[in-house]
Amino acid sequence: MPIKNGAEYVESLRGRKLKVYLFGQLVKEPVDHPMIRPSINAVAATYDLANAEPEMAGAKSSISGLQVNRFLHIAESAEDLVNQNRMQRRLGQLTGTCFQRCVGMDALNSLYSTTYEVDQKYKTPYHARLKEFIKMIQRENYVIGGAMTDVKGDRSLSPSQQPDPDMFVHIVKRDKKGVYITGAKAHQTGCINSHWILVMPTMRLKAEDKDYAIVGAVPVDAPGITYIYGRQSCDTRSMEEGDIDAGNSKFGGQEAMIIFDNVFIPNELIFLDGEYDYAAMLVERFTCYHRRSYVCKTGLGDVLIGAAAAIADYNGVASASHIKDKLVEMTHLNETIFGAGIASSYMAHQTASGNWQCDDMLANVCKHNVTKFPYEISRLAQDIAGGLMVTLPSEKDFRGPETGPLLEKYLKGRKGVSTESRVRMLRLIENMTLGRNAVGYLTESMHGAGSPQAQRIQIARQMQLEYKKKLAKNLASVKEGETAEIAQENPEYFNKIFGVKKKGKQQ
Amino acid sequence: MPIKNGAEYVESLRGRKLKVYLFGQLVKEPVDHPMIRPSINAVAATYDLANAEPEMAGAKSSISGLQVNRFLHIAESAEDLVNQNRMQRRLGQLTGTCFQRCVGMDALNSLYSTTYEVDQKYKTPYHARLKEFIKMIQRENYVIGGAMTDVKGDRSLSPSQQPDPDMFVHIVKRDKKGVYITGAKAHQTGCINSHWILVMPTMRLKAEDKDYAIVGAVPVDAPGITYIYGRQSCDTRSMEEGDIDAGNSKFGGQEAMIIFDNVFIPNELIFLDGEYDYAAMLVERFTCYHRRSYVCKTGLGDVLIGAAAAIADYNGVASASHIKDKLVEMTHLNETIFGAGIASSYMAHQTASGNWQCDDMLANVCKHNVTKFPYEISRLAQDIAGGLMVTLPSEKDFRGPETGPLLEKYLKGRKGVSTESRVRMLRLIENMTLGRNAVGYLTESMHGAGSPQAQRIQIARQMQLEYKKKLAKNLASVKEGETAEIAQENPEYFNKIFGVKKKGKQQ
């Protein structure tokens, strides 16, 4: 019986034997925990949008032949990738937070093409297995998390060089039926709210790291898995009475550490096992998709722009020219991110496996802007909000018999606006710029899918300086003997830009 | 006999009766004037690229049935618009300057859809006339200039309110065969190097401005037209001996003022005449195309990044980490522009006339970045170049019997690089950041297709604050009664983003 909507999804999470620790104690039922629930609601929204907007948030899959949630869909065209971006922005608008499913979607797509190429070389059965897995999850309409970031230990050492071998997830045992893995994945958004987790390596591997070259699917409640929940700014406000001080009481993000202790993966769910030379391809394809997936933050940006516009209105200053100019600036920055993301998706190419891979240069450019612009948008929102955002008394004070009337009297905004509306809007801005969802809007924008320097390295790899030097030498009439270097550099980007493809190929 | 290539194009310009003034005197033959010729060479490159890359720089036109230069093509798909951007970037790479044909291309496309809609309303014959004109220029393979920017006089007054009515081009006489126009257009790139000029109004008009609502085509050498050539930084270096100090001796941009004194337009070349209510639509569609056409500057950016990389190499500092980081930054900024342009082109929609119009929000975002990023790229290029760029002696000193050997000795860079190569590369950077092509790369990037504030106004018009306020109110659980304002705002942008269109419609 497939999950049909958000409400059914929430119910599907009940009663599992998850071992989740929070504040040092086991959580009885995560679904009912007030601090965890908002993050479940955010995932639920992905189900409801697929029903409400089947073209944007769903797709017909050639694999299962079904209309599926887009987060489970293997991209069959550049347009499919563009539609991912549309859906991501819309969900950002609807939840104002991280809805946690992009990692899984991007992991499925990068695994799809990588397993195909591994099989081509090594005659392995991974691609067919993965397709079976995909059919099953499409049919059941499951949520898939992707677990990639290992805890890493000493960053100057490779996985196999670490004094403690568990710093990266690896195979510790193997029997006829499958393998057993141990290690830990940090910063996991898509974890306890998922049904299955795809475990993947986090970096380029060498021959000696063979045991670390493992990809497989495990149910989230597999024996041996422990989750330790991460704290977020203002997280406990979700546990207070009332719904104002949380800012966005319904939706929130989350991150947890996943610890694997001898967790079993059966053979039919293993999608890479020792082919260390493909770890880099998998990681690069994943980050290429995922850096462009940060277009979701433009949806959060829309919310924050809206909140800033609303509070300016409540404060009676909406028509000041500097306010209007700041709203334009916020919009300009937000759409600049969106432009690069859409361009990356549109400039996709078809892989050998038949699915579509977005452009890497533009994906990195998109993400790199995401590491900066949300911070500036957030700064401008605080500018427009005014200082009251951080000096507002608590909801309890607004409800208190002595303090309530005083606050009602003295915190009035412009005529026609209730004090409560003003307070609610300020709390939302606090939530997104300093509070719980600031984690997702700011810090996660910085480090998710790779920290800023990772994008700069990837841009450097593709910037074709020799090609560009040649352009300059031609115009300057410089006759320096051509270096051999141009032959060695990655020509992919300009080949793609200037090699206009036929319809059938690139959309 | 159509023009077949750049060389034939150059010949086609000879012997016309153009009245061009430069330094206070009539120019005998512009084609042979050393200061004008580089700008002609830049246009010639558009012919040669159409031959070399027929898919990128040319297209099959449904209007004439011919394979035509893309600058004369009416866009038949979103992909056609994306291909314009590809071609623009490539020509920027090949010439390092403004190749002057985008105004004409964008004018033809915006006139195409506007005349169709004018005809629908007023039963006028403009669209059919325009198609005939397009057939002719496609067949002959002509260069079309678009003359829009009036000199404007007192900016606080409308055209008809000006003390001197000629501050905007307008009809001064009318007979059976056509109309006569007077006035002046400033900052014209596509003028003396064109074969025909499309004259268009420059702004929204009212009923009392009816005589200013005139669109028509005139040959560049029509009686009554005078051109006064504009100065550019370092322009006279093109007139000096040698080819080093000019920096880019082969290619340059240009701008002239065009003065119309009773210039005749025959009826069959009139495409708007008095329908003042369509002036705004024409201008807005044109600027929408044209702001995204500034993607050309990413081609110039490629040249400047290449020049900076080359001089770093010649100076022996190519591997310094701060140099590499600056080249990454330049690339990041350049590709951010490109992303927004491509996204605007891809997010196009089909007009009633059947051609395709790019997205306006993203076009404005693209251009707005163009008003800033080339300045920063230029600053970084100067940083990498070192101070020698502005203290280099003249080419004559390098050739002088006393000074030549001294300079040869003392201006050596790293081993294996000739002093001349180093000097040439520095002069190219000077050319693009302070010299003749800095006009095109910087100042034109600022003001062409509208100054920065024009983009901010256009972004403001489309930023859908009421839509975004509603998003914020939903998440903050604010129950303020909905304002009626949301109904009034332009919903085009989010409708387009979230309304996923069917294949046939929006590809």
Place this chain on the structure above:
Amino acid sequence: MPIKNGAEYVESLRGRKLKVYLFGQLVKEPVDHPMIRPSINAVAATYDLANAEPEMAGAKSSISGLQVNRFLHIAESAEDLVNQNRMQRRLGQLTGTCFQRCVGMDALNSLYSTTYEVDQKYKTPYHARLKEFIKMIQRENYVIGGAMTDVKGDRSLSPSQQPDPDMFVHIVKRDKKGVYITGAKAHQTGCINSHWILVMPTMRLKAEDKDYAIVGAVPVDAPGITYIYGRQSCDTRSMEEGDIDAGNSKFGGQEAMIIFDNVFIPNELIFLDGEYDYAAMLVERFTCYHRRSYVCKTGLGDVLIGAAAAIADYNGVASASHIKDKLVEMTHLNETIFGAGIASSYMAHQTASGNWQCDDMLANVCKHNVTKFPYEISRLAQDIAGGLMVTLPSEKDFRGPETGPLLEKYLKGRKGVSTESRVRMLRLIENMTLGRNAVGYLTESMHGAGSPQAQRIQIARQMQLEYKKKLAKNLASVKEGETAEIAQENPEYFNKIFGVKKKGKQQ
């Protein structure tokens, strides 16, 4: 018996009859409240520094003849103002938060010169009264708060035009012994931790606002005063067990709303009463001092730079070139703020009363940079910190019997660094960029002493465009008749810069 040190100060706060509300309830003893205490500790540090560094944080006052805390000192030279900045930066370094005493110091200094000039004009007794008050507080070594920012109601209306007259603090009754005031002051840092409050108007007043032109001193526990404590991000972490998750467990800032309900001010403590024409002078002098007082944030910047450097070290990436470059950038921004502040203090002039007033242009420039650079420094700190900063489990998890060992194993940094040190440092960065002290480091930097637009307006008033136009016209040989405007503009800034003063006057 004067207060001698921080410990005595803390004791001096006990047992007062303050009416402080927090979470809807009266606080029994603020000194012992875990959420309030860190803010008291920060004030205590100002006492201890005055003992440790008597020259920097103290001064010999000519008024009382005593060595006094610099926060109670009336500046007797430009150097005294520079020393304020030194002390502010040092206290920022020592507490990592707002130590809440600058408002009082700046209020005393601006009142000192303003009362003198009011008395000169109106033969009033305010200056002498103020000196008596100053002698008393210097002798007792009290903390003085300055209450300026009214709640303001509808911002388009003046105080006397508000439908509710209490939107600005004003005189509601008057008898032989003094006056009674009603109203509320928002965002008050120096309030419940002070001994006395100086009540002042918040803006320029007109004749009809006479009742609002009231300045006077009241004890913090005067009858009729109610405090409602403001919430800050992550505030309740101070109430949890343990000391890690708070980030900076010892020091914090605070802000409360002060509500005055018929609060009595005796005649001898009234320093302005009806002289509405001096309200603007008072406010302008105060903001001039106070905008430059934001140099304190460079002390917080030093802490955050240190924290970023420490975590980079713990993560084992301290020698990466991009990390070093980011630390340089943070330092550069921080010192740019400092430079403008010091220059403003040094470029002071002596007022008619004999005390010294810093330069207004540079004070505004300083503060305007403070509205931007801490946000960028904070962004860079998050970049260097890595994502773990927002995904770290709680202290309870680190102490838990099951989770503790797992976290100890998996969150190790580089060899030789304990997991706890790493966690503590990350929590400090969270505290300053998203948590409780982010309120002081970021949002208060934005709005304290006036929001960004207030500085732009003040810069505009002093930027002497006519003077500058004349410079340009001279160089361009423009002979336009001089406008009369130059005579009208405020020539103070360039007069001060170019009129080199004699020793005795401007040192």
Place this chain on the structure above:
Amino acid sequence: MPIKNGAEYVESLRGRKLKVYLFGQLVKEPVDHPMIRPSINAVAATYDLANAEPEMAGAKSSISGLQVNRFLHIAESAEDLVNQNRMQRRLGQLTGTCFQRCVGMDALNSLYSTTYEVDQKYKTPYHARLKEFIKMIQRENYVIGGAMTDVKGDRSLSPSQQPDPDMFVHIVKRDKKGVYITGAKAHQTGCINSHWILVMPTMRLKAEDKDYAIVGAVPVDAPGITYIYGRQSCDTRSMEEGDIDAGNSKFGGQEAMIIFDNVFIPNELIFLDGEYDYAAMLVERFTCYHRRSYVCKTGLGDVLIGAAAAIADYNGVASASHIKDKLVEMTHLNETIFGAGIASSYMAHQTASGNWQCDDMLANVCKHNVTKFPYEISRLAQDIAGGLMVTLPSEKDFRGPETGPLLEKYLKGRKGVSTESRVRMLRLIENMTLGRNAVGYLTESMHGAGSPQAQRIQIARQMQLEYKKKLAKNLASVKEGETAEIAQENPEYFNKIFGVKKKGKQQ
């Protein structure tokens, strides 16, 4: 007979036997060369200002006992350094260009303290010799150039490692009377317009570079010196008829290469000879002064802000809110530079020799802002100016009988402003942002006194990370054992900031 004013200065330059090459030919009399003369006028302004403002641009010297030009004055107090900044800004305002004397002033001051310390260690006679030299130039009122930047050859090699030993100026011969030097200095501003040149090493030297450790004074027309004049953007406009197109026809900067071929320095003018271990001190003290001397650019900034304000007025848009906001932004950036410069000068300390040395951290911060903000001010000036700035016809067209009236008619601005005034103002903006003085305002701001990376390195050296880490560890309650590193880092900056000095010492 001392030189008494600008006019006498100009005459003092006539009839020297300078060997100056320009465009491959010897210049007969530089004073009368139209391209060179504007740079001489700029120097002349330094004489006239010393007469007009003796306190700002002059000083009483304890060395000669005379009232001297401040450019020849050895700083006797921090206030003297502040007054240098005042004078620099004022001269920037009056000339709109580089007045070329700061290098000499900063060289004299850094040599003054360095020779003292060399003598202390090595019992050499340099300091006394230098004082004699200073007395002489103060008496005669000469212009002193400082020649530091060698051409450097292969930058990865030290002076003595270069294949060609002449890549750095060095001693090639020595006799009883003195030494002979050979080599070349690049980018020399203060050269042919000076009377004497101080030759100095350009970098830290080692024992094997002993012959390169030479400092001495030579007259500009000493036998063996050749000057090759550098080109600047639009330089030949100074040689055209008319005075409009040059933009700033009266004042200009210049840079030349100086080639020394066996140039003799007599013993009594040698101020360092072989003490290679003091080269670094000399260079560091010089750059410390000189980076703060770039405050001069705030004077140019004032001119450009004035020009932007004037053209906005002529265009009739002076009251648009975005125009006003851009002028505020330009001012804010300009004053931010000024603040850091003044703070560096004020935060000076007295050297062992008795003169005063400005603060190095703030000097670097000042200069680093100078490598960025003038570019942004320039960009904003171009934004305000409008596109006409780069499309204006030539002065000859304005004077032509056919074109003049047309341009007069069509290039009118707002009522009451002549077309010529508008054109002149636009040409001044072109001059400062793309033309001849853009070299000084932009590129020289980038590279003069060290390129941006040089400042970042110097900031890094002084940023006291260990000190700051300790602050963070204290607040985070981290008990990591203290590293020994704090003992090793340069504690100068915070020692200076927090060690409040006594009056006599640091004022």
